[in-house]
Amino acid sequence: MRRKTRQIHVGDVPIGGDAPIAVQSMCTTYTRDVESTVAQILRLEEVGCELVRVAVPEMEDALVLGEIKKRIHIPLIADIHYNHQLALEAIRQGVDCVRINPGNLIHGRKALEEIVKACKERGIAMRIGVNSGSLDALDKQAQMQRIQIRRRSDGVVERSDPAEERRREREQLAERMVNKALEYISWCEELDFHEIKVSLKSSAPLTAIEAYRRFSQRSDYPLHLGITEAGTLVPGAVKSAVGLGILLAEGIGDTIRVSLSAEPEQEIPVAYEILRSLELRNRGVTFVSCPSCGRVEIDVIEVANEVERRLAKVQTPIHVAVMGCVVNGPGEARDADVGLAGGRGKGVIFRKGQVVRTVPEEEFLDAVLKEVASLLPEHEARLVYPEGGIKESAGRHRTRDEGITEIPVLRK
Ligand code: SF4
Incomplete structure (x- = not known):
């Protein structure tokens, strides 16, 4: 069961309540470089990003937000640290939400109150972000006590359990994060401001999980989930899937960002894959x-990767299977909307459970994409299967007898 939160709006995107869990990302460009920032946001929109955040470290970045907003189609969130004047300018420029860590605003509560008043006047939302890294690190004493060795009066040496110590430290840190977030919320509520979402991020998934769980027991403000600084593509995707996946499976979370040291466009498919795996969103391709x-009797890895690449911009929910042989292939292919079950140098194409035809290996890609396109609305079909067909096909052939050999490029 999804935890019931109060609903707020970031631009026209509802967050919380019974709204779909929204997917967001953050630009890696210098915000003041309007052309690059807009181009990156448009690329993010193409792959399904629903909210986008930009860093606003200086006034030059704040002053271009209005121009950026005019040229994009999804809500814009300004990420502000230290200087509340940047937030006030971002709000004047028409952003849809400001992301603040009240703990690092130079003028503290007074600055937050000015931002809240400006948000109220414009009717926009605020994210209160408390990151574990922005709280004091564990105090020295706790660190020294992590592995405690002591000699009892009978001479026996006792060691504390490091895992138990880490668990206790994690709980203390999570509790402090939650208390801070609740304190900042209370400052906003005193000004009758409730358009708030909250993030409690940590680069350690277990700490983030602990903090989000604790918060959700004590408040119904919607939650933005994230494992911050999760790492490069593979470790970051795995850490995010574990951290966010556990919380989402418990019904916690209203919007998510997968943070990767990679192009932001790569964060979006990871986020949707997490949500699809938990049957929380069904946008785009469920790929088997x-x-x-x-x-194996075909080069399934190459065909699968190429099919996935070609379908990256599809938003219509569709189930596609690419399978390498007759053992599990026909079953999975039959269950999909479109399936390929490989055989020796040829493959059977299924559509909605029915065999459509058998094609030679050099036509796999063409055949799968043509069937997928036939199930999509016209604008998406054109992206997947352009007029005139697929100009090049997956280029390798694999059988047990012949090994892997190149196959000629198919031109239609
Ligand atoms: S379907 Fe299963 S058995 Fe057949 S090639 Fe793929 S992994 Fe191997």
């Missing part, structure tokens, strides 16, 4: 492909 093994 086998890892291949010694039974």
Whole structure:
């Protein structure tokens, strides 16, 4: 069961309540470089980003937000630290939300109150972000006590349990994060401001999980989930899937960002994959492909990767399977909207459970994409299967007897 939160709006995107869990990202450009920032946001929109945040470190960045906003189609969030004047200018420029960590505003509560008043006047939302890294690190004493060795009066040496110590430290840190967030919320509520969402991020998934769980027991403000500084593509995606996945499976979370040391466009498919895996969103392609093994009769890895790449911009929910042999292939392919079950140098194409045709290996890509396109609305079909067909096909052939060999490029 999804936890019931109060609903707020960031621009026209509802967050919380029964709204779909929204997917967001953050630009890596210098915000003042309007052309690059707008171009990156438009690329993010194409792959399904629903809210976008930009860093506003200086006034030059704040002053271009209005121009950026005019040229994009999703809500714009200004990320502000230290200087509340930047937030006030961002709000004047028409952003849809400001992300603040009240703990690092130079003028503290007074600055937050000015921002809240400006948000109220404009009717926009605020994210209160408390990151574990922005709280004091564990105090020295706690660190020294992490592994405690003591000699009892009978001479026996006792050691504390490091795992138990880490758990206790994690709980204390999470509690402090939650208390800080609740304190900042109370400052906003005293000004009758409630358009708030909250993030309690940490680069350690277990700390973030602990903090979000605790918060959700004590407040119904919507939550922005994230594992901050999660790392490069693979470790970051895995850490995010574990951290966010556990929380989402418990019904916690109203909007998510997967933070990767990668192009922000790569964060979006990871986020949707997490949500699709938990059946919380069904946007785009649910993709099934086998890892291949010694039974494989086609180069399934290459075909699968190419099909996935070609379908990256599809938003219509569709289930596609690419399978390497007759053991599991026909079953999975039949269950999908469109499926390919490989055989020796050829493959069977399924559509909605029915065999459509058998094609040679050099036509796999063409055949799968043509079937997928036939199930999509016209504007998406054109992206997947352009007029005139697919100009190049997956280029390798694999059988047990012949190994892997190049196959000629298919031109239609
Ligand atoms: S579908 Fe066939 S080729 Fe693919 S992993 Fe399973 S047994 Fe191996």
